[in-house]
Amino acid sequence: MIGEHRYRLTTTWTGDRGTGTSGYREYDRAVTIAVDGKPDLLASADRPFRGDPHRWNPEDMLLAALSECHLLSYLHACVTAGVVVVAYRDTATGLMREDGRGGGAFAEVVLHPEVVVADASMADAAQAAHAQAHDWCFIASSVNFPVRHEATVTVRP
Numbered sequence: 001m002i003g004e005h006r007y008r009l010t011t012t013w014t015g016d017r018g019t020g021t022s023g024y025r026e027y028d029r030a031v032t033i034a035v036d037g038k039p040d041l042l043a044s045a046d047r048p049f050r051g052d053p054h055r056w057n058p059e060d061m062l063l064a065a066l067s068e069c070h071l072l073s074y075l076h077a078c079v080t081a082g083v084v085v086v087a088y089r090d091t092a093t094g095l096m097r098e099d100g101r102g103g104g105a106f107a108e109v110v111l112h113p114e115v116v117v118a119d120a121s122m123a124d125a126a127q128a129a130h131a132q133a134h135d136w137c138f139i140a141s142s143v144n145f146p147v148r149h150e151a152t153v154t155v156r157p
Contacts, residue, residue, distance in 0.1 A: 074133035084118035
């Protein structure tokens with residue numbers, strides 16, 4: 001399937017404490033992200049940037065997008081390779097560095113998928129499918145920093 005896909009969401013700042021952005025400490029970083037037909041996502045800045053640590057922040061969402069995209073691409077790669085995955089869990093980590101001028105960038109993301117397959121004969125193909133998944137992941141192909149994976153594959157007992 002070749003084509004263009006467009007996405008739309010609405011991001012609304014909900015952090016006005018009554019004085020708007022009259023000062024750096026005078027407003028909340030609360031944001032609501034909405035997509036038609038889906039539950040709203042309550043977001044904020046990360047805690048070091050005066051955000052609410054109980055809400056999603058942009059860095060969390062980028063890491064989540066990379067992790068989920070790899071997972072979905074991986075499941076597809078496994079189907080095409082004849083690998084039956086019965087469980088998948090990823091503990092993704094990301095490193096962002098501030099530049100000292102008020103900005104910064106991610107230096108890398110490492111995915112740590114823990115995959116369980118149905119049969120021992122599938123283990124090698126399951127491990128190899130991570131490379132295909134990486135190539136197919138739209139999000140990983142869109143970022144300018146390395147996205148690596150350190151996967152483990154085990155067989156269902």
